[in-house]
Amino acid sequence: MKTDSEIAHLRRVSHWKLYLAVLLIVFGIVFVLSLNLGYAHIPFSDILTILAKQVPILDNLVGSSNILPKHEVIIVQIRLPRVICGALVGAALAAAGVTYQGIFRNPMADPYVIGASTGASLGAALVIVLGVGVSLLGVNSLQILAFVGSLITVLLVYNISRVGSRVPVTTLLLTGIAVSLFQNAIVTFLKVIAEESLLHGLVFWIIGSLAPTESWDKVWAILPFILIGTAVAYLYSRDLNILALGEDQAQHLGVEIEKVKTILLVSGALMTAAAVSISGLIGFVGLIIPHLTRVLVGPDHRVLLPTSAIVGASFLMICDALSRVVMGSGEAPVGVITALSGAPFFIYLLRRKRKGYTV
């Protein structure tokens, strides 16, 4: 006998296409609406006209009429890249969260679980406090070292955890914690020796903000990593489903476990590193969005992964739009908004639907 809530859950899972369609529409609405929010007051109709002007064919239909050049610059060169970066970072963190929760079969796993965040902060701290400089193709070295720090840490943790040809997930988790603590200690030390005027920069980076993403350079810098990472994770989503049965079981079913784990870990690390390199440490999205989406569409990773990416993108765009408008001419820290708005909603969902909830 299935209980009512289990039946309700199965019905919900079978309606995933509907959910996905609705979420895509929500994504589109959020995207346009968050372009509407910001310090400058730009009429919504002007925003639509400005957007239409960017599309070659629509270009001729809308008159350039009475739109301020300043507003066009703000929408096209500042808000648009920032909103797109918000969507990319949100999608990357949520997709990496799904991937890591799947690999570790652990609901506590998030994109930062094996050191991606502390590796990135260490890279950032080295640049800000000690002035370590690497210049590459015009991308600033803060971004480069945060990206490299994050990626190297995950690979380091992975290699330390390797026992023969296997990488047991428990060892991986514990190594991740140990390496994170080690790196965190260095960051703390750097914070202590940092001059006050430099400390502003480090604290700002660690809190996380999408304010530094207001340029198309940033979009191009992260887009390839996030697209490739998500695509690879999606290709292996069937294997993630089988991994959920346990590694031994998966092995029997013909999954090359170690290879799949490595590929998924690296793609998750790529996405996370790209995200943190431009926005700093934005918490909560990578942990909670996968769970929230699982409540909606069920645990099948083939559905869960893309849906989580869409929900994560929409969620971070909303939070960033709020961060831009709730504090007047300044901005509120986006990480605070993600946690303040997301946590209560998640707890509500968890309590309401806990019967049908599985990782």
Next chain:
Amino acid sequence: MEKSVKYVLATLIIVVLVVAVYAYIAHQGVDEFEGGDLVDDMGYSLTLTSPPERIVSLAPSNTEILFAVGAGDKVVGVTNFCNYPYDFAAWVEAGNMTSIGSFKNPSVEPIVVLDPDLVLASKQSVDAVASLRNLGVNVLVLDAKNISGVLRDILLIGRAADRYSEAVALESDLRQKIDAIANQAADATSTPKVYHEVYPSMSAGPETFIDELITLAGGENIFHDASTRYPTVSSEAVIEKNPDIMVFPDKYMGREQFSETMEDVKNRPGWELISAVQTDAIYEINSDIISRAGPRLADALETLAKMIHPEIFGQP
């Protein structure tokens, strides 16, 4: 009256006079220590019975004030960040000065080892203060929130370090300089809008020295209305507020790792619309002088005044 009584009286008068004159001369000879009862910026009362001879400074601003009032010879300990008026790092290396470490949460032991008779702390070292006071060390906490607070602290440090007359002279010099600039700036016909970047995407808001100095120099800080002291600001808000003058700290600007020079700033997306970029009114300022609660705030004011009102104060 008996002759002998007259002699006794005369002798007494002479003795009293001699004693009085001697006491007066002796009094002149020993400079009276005016330190006495002190109240620091946290409202803590401290009584010094004799002039301190071994002073430890726990903040770059305190070090600058100590040397400015002529008490530099009494300083036996500074922080790693003290770099003015002398290159203290070189002094420490040469063994002529001791560094107690960071100005943020310093540990107590290296301070106690120096056996100081006065420690000048800041809000950043307030945890160490309680421990030091428990150990019987004389500590004053300096925490000036604005320029008048800094001027008060100069007098306080002068009194505590037995350099009161020097402190009074310095205070009145600085006050005159600041008032003179502020008065001249007040006559300006325009109030240019000023953007001061503390860090990329971060500016200075109300209740900062930067905000106060911009206002005194006859400008308007575009983020004076922010709700935090160091607000995160979007590029869009800067463009929309359209500052006439932009000021960047030398700590960041031009440093290789941020791969951004003053020229690059002009190429930030959309910034070509900003008046300061169009008129090339972009300047760099020494971030120490504009952020430390010390005597060089007057220099920072002068520098800013030249940037904001070159027609009055001359080109920066």
